[in-house]
Amino acid sequence: MIYAIVDIETTGGYGKRHRITEVAAVAHNGSQILDSFQTLINPDCEIPGFITGLTGIDQSMVEGAPYFEDIADELYAFLEDKIFVAHNVNFDYQFIRSEFERIGKSFDRPKLCTVRLSRKIFPGLRSYSLGRICEHKNIEIKSRHRAFGDAEATAELFTKLLLADQEGIVEQLLKRNSGEAFLPPNITKEQFLSLPESIGVYYFHDANGKVIYVGKALNIRHRFKGHFSGAGKGKQGMKSAIYDVSFQLTGSEFLALLVEALEIKQHWPKYNRAQKAKNAPWGIYRYQDGQGFERFQVAKINRFTKPLLAFHSHHEAWSYLLEKIEKHQLCAKLCGVQKSASACFDHQAGACLGACCGEEEPSSYNTRVEDWLQEIQREKSRLLIREKGRHPNEQAAIYFEDGVLKAYGFIDSEAEFDTDEAVIDQLEMVKPVGDTSSILAQYLSKNLMKKVVVLPS
8 A cells, every 4th residue: 555645835724715835745655755746836826924934935936836737747646546644634635636626637535644643543642733743753854844844754753653553543544534434335436436526417226227316416426425424214225226326417507407307207216206296286376356466376286277387396486486576576465475464565675666555556567577477488488598518618508499498419619500490400309398397497587598599489
């Protein structure tokens, strides 16, 4: 087993915001150093004065140094297939990982912390800072608060820890931190690490290859792990049933939601209980009262009535209606959201123009209702939506008819098409699924019309 013992110097303490100014790593076989890597790094930002006071690294020292992307491949190769070791490991690890993420490279390694190991193997010390513990163990730090000096001293400390580890603490921590503890029994660590950290739809398969669960995620690998964190009878049942995982990338959350809905209806997976409802049970209904005001009500759908819009839950319908009330200055009382004998509460707050208390005429109020109804009609037209693709040189093209997804696919961002119809011809047709209608409605409610082309019927 080979370890990479790492130390870095930075412009601050937070990996997502601050940058690395120096990195050093030594390859260690458990008893001695085999190889080393070290370099200053241009952080492409100012180094605070207190950091210079601590490390001695100032702006002039990094001006001619490489940027992280210049040394990324070499560092990645050096750290590959090694256990990542550092003193207070999460600090160094999160910075290294964040730097790789900035250039679009995934970084995932098992790790060990020499602070944590020292507390277990050398208990009772007053301080476990690198300086104090090295002083206690007679380890010389040749250049304190410089990456290579601290990495070299940490390597010597690690050697002493391994020699003193009579209880197999290092092995126990490696197993715990390797990511294998949460894995389903029939899924290997290699299968898990092959999952992308990208947006898409994923599938769990049983021993016969049958799809037993479909989900969507902004980060597929992270979401997979989240499925099996904590207890629960349902989770344990699914955990033991999984034998394989597959996925398809979508590039955007919108397309991931749509594909998830399609795949659930196609496969009817055993463990997608909440999402297998065949019909939309709630709707928004429209009617006109005796004074001529257009009114709306959220109610359960039955076979004798057709709603203006259909939704899969009361919450989904209610949330949509509240959005439209705010956008078009409709009256919450006339929309069935508030129950009041007099004016609605929104009128008192200035949000309602008074249709509920005689201060607005039906014709004026109904004009704003008509604006909303025209929006709904546009949603039910032929729509072509462009979204982010799976990589920078690609776009997703998503086609709807009557508010339902009819086709989707990916096209070259630089490709030129004579007409939008020519784009649609390139797409893969899908079996219409009613669930995609409410997903589209939520998407359009977020004012993303700049991505939408309304096509002639």
